[in-house]
Amino acid sequence: MHEDIVAVQLLEKDNWVAPSSVVLQDDGESEDIEVVEEKEKMLKNVEKRTAKPSGRVVGIIKRNWRPYCGMLSKSQIKESTRHLFTPADRSIPRIRIETRQASVLEGQRIIVAIDGWPRNSRYPNGHFVKNLGAAGDKETETEVLLLEHDVPHQPFSQAVLSFLPKMPWSITPEDMKHRVDLRHLYVCSVDPPGCTDIDDALHCRELENGNLEVGVHIADVSHFIRPGNALDQESSNRGTTVYLCDKRIDMVPDLLSSNLCSLRSQVDRLAFSCIWEISHDAKIIHTTYTKSVINSKASLTYAEAQMRIDSPDMNDEITKSLRLLNKLAKILKKQRIDNGALTLSSPEVRFHMDSETHDPIDLQTKELKETNSMVEEFMLLANISVAQKIYEEFSEYALLRKHPAPPPGNYDILVKAASSKNLEIKTDCAKALADSLDTAESEEFPYLNTLLRILATRCMMQAVYFCSGMDSDFHHYGLASPIYTHFTSPIRRYADVIVHRLLAAAIGADCTYPDLTDKQKIAEICKNINFRHKMAQYSQRASVAFHTQLFFKNKGIVNEEGYILFVRKKCACGIDPKVWFRRHGLL
Structure with a gap:
């Protein structure tokens, strides 16, 4: 699990692999266990390009399990008691749970605790703990974000x-x-x-x-x-x-x-x-x-x-x-x-x-x-x-x-953004960065300096x-x-x-x-x-x-001017953003 402390054994060099080019998106949609197991087989098809040091987890030194907030993905098999739970935190895998309350819990924010994780399973097993309320409800969503960020918010004793x-x-x-x-x-x-x-x-x-x-x-x-x-x-x-x-x-x-x-x-x-x-x-x-x-x-x-x-x-x-x-x-x-x-x-x-x-x-x-x-x-x-x-x-x-x-590499995104407008950002020291940000201005794009300062904040x-x-x-x-x-x-x-x-x-x-x-x-x-x-x-x-x-939920079409700070390599949906922009006539 994310932030578990683990022991890793380095594999022989012949077994080193590169990150897969296949995006297997765990998008939280309702799926049956059989479908999930079919997807698991896809993980074995890893493309071997420029290999990097690779290893395997051989032991868990310290677990970082906690109760997780999220939503139930109800099985499509009628009368099934086995379902998948999708945590709000995307770094946590989905959890298999057994419950007869699926019809009641569907559309609710719930808390689930993990019981164990079988060696041969993609997902851990857990059980239902508590119903927090309807998804989208303001009080419920506030409770979820406080619990997910481990903010102590109980009344003072x-x-x-x-x-x-x-x-x-x-x-x-x-x-x-x-x-x-x-x-x-x-x-x-x-x-x-x-x-x-x-x-x-x-x-x-x-x-x-x-x-x-x-x-x-x-x-x-x-x-x-x-x-x-x-x-x-x-x-x-x-x-x-x-x-x-x-x-x-x-x-x-x-x-x-x-x-x-x-x-x-x-x-x-x-x-x-x-x-x-x-x-x-x-x-x-x-x-x-x-x-x-x-x-x-x-x-x-x-x-x-x-x-x-x-x-x-x-x-x-x-x-x-x-x-x-x-x-x-x-x-x-x-x-x-x-x-x-x-x-x-x-x-x-x-x-x-x-x-x-x-x-x-x-x-x-x-x-x-x-x-x-x-x-x-x-x-x-x-x-x-x-x-x-x-x-x-x-x-x-x-x-x-x-x-x-910041390490020099942190500034790459800022330097690249400025150079696209023929501006130079110096990052040798804080003084050089401050001075070059002061001069990084564009007459035809007055908001550029603010955008560069926002990007500089992201580099810190x-x-x-x-x-x-x-x-x-x-x-x-x-x-x-x-x-x-x-x-x-x-x-x-x-x-x-x-x-x-x-x-x-x-x-x-x-x-x-x-x-x-x-x-x-x-x-x-x-x-x-x-x-x-x-x-x-x-x-x-x-x-x-x-x-x-x-705020935007019940608004109609609102036309506002927006600025793109940067484009990631992959969207959450696994599509290359450039392809998405072209598809919608924006590039």
């Missing part, structure tokens, strides 16, 4: 909830130990519309010496989640908050994510602050890290913040702060890009839901404003500053984030968390930074909670504990949160794909 603070909650004198009171500052948050889990806020003011003071204030989640208890263990297991089109799967209970840890306006909140003294040309003079208490003066959307910056009639303290922040952010961004940081593109869409049915009624590409970039620059600066600090104090145990440089490696004592390459390729971590979103990322604990111990605001200075433990945490982060990304994409399907 009573054991977990028992470690939440008792309400009503207020800041006590004990909470103020090792904290500074910053409630007098004109702090504000800038987030997407409807955001309730606000974990970062900003301020900027002029100092008497002519320099500027800039503060990034992050929700102090680690104050409420103490090491080792059930709440901590559940947050660690979940690893990240998952944002689907129509719902959010929180990493921490709602009392924390949308209330006590959310830096909402006009309420006192505990924070962890990174404060710089900075010159008007964005040179950092001094950095301070401190636990704090803040009172945000405004919770703004990106559009509202942009309106304040642009409005000549607004000159209140919050607006002045935003203008200074925006000015500095532009300088910081230019410095990053000059150092070789990449500006890539990943098209994101926002769905507008019907208030009653919750079905998508409109979709649009997310519009990015200057204020999006403003917030991003200071979050990046805070993450880099904190990474340097925790590595100085805990060189063996710092939880960091790196982005490996996955950024990963790691323990500093177990790696020597810290470089973040995309940001062109020698060191990086995540500090700014502890409500929605467990990595940030660990980084907060390391930083608190580094400045003497909290004590350390054994697992925090154990390389193996930190490495285990990194492995889990890397997996959870990847699965969250996949489930979010699956949610967008499903809602896009729902």
